[in-house]
Amino acid sequence: MKILIADDESLARDRLCSLVDELGMGEVVAEASNGKGALENVRAHQPEVVLLDIRMPGIDGMQTLRELALLHPTPAVILTTAYGEHALEAFEYQAVDYLLKPIRKERLEQALKRAYAFLQTQSTTPPTPTPTARTHISYYLRGELHLVPVNKIYYFFAHQKYVELYWTQGKA
Secondary structure, eight states: OEEEEEOSOHHHHHHHHHHHHHHTSOEEEEEESSHHHHHHHHHHHOOSEEEEESSOSSSOHHHHHHHHTTSSSOOEEEEEESOOTTHHHHHHTTOSEEEESSOOHHHHHHHHHHHHHHHHHHHHSOOOOOOOOOSEEEEEETTEEEEEEGGGEEEEEEETTEEEEEETTEEO
16 A cells, blocks of 8 residues: 655654554555645655644644545545544544554554555445436337337326326327
């Protein structure tokens, strides 16, 4: 997995880089020290996972998370912070996990596994087909299929188990 690390503290970024290397679950493709840099790096490197601190100068992590949620495909975002007060809001914007600092190797591994699972569901979800309105109604008469344009139909009339169709060219 391609990973972006966004944290205003260089020691925290270094620690996350070394943990990612130790786990062997991905490759750090970019780093950022603020939200603006994170967004620029996401556009430039298209990482699959973003490890995102919340308290950063300029655009904070929560605003960055909101911006990332609008992208397609959406990267899996794991928030890394010393504060727990934003957890509920983070999950409203599809954060995959919420790690409290200091980050333990086992906990990061669990979060990266969740990110991987999230990415798998994104790639296997078929696009939702756009429903389209019918343009014709079909019926069989004496073994022949007939098509009637919907915009030419006046009404239908039900008789027991049969339906009659009244349209501009008569009745069927």
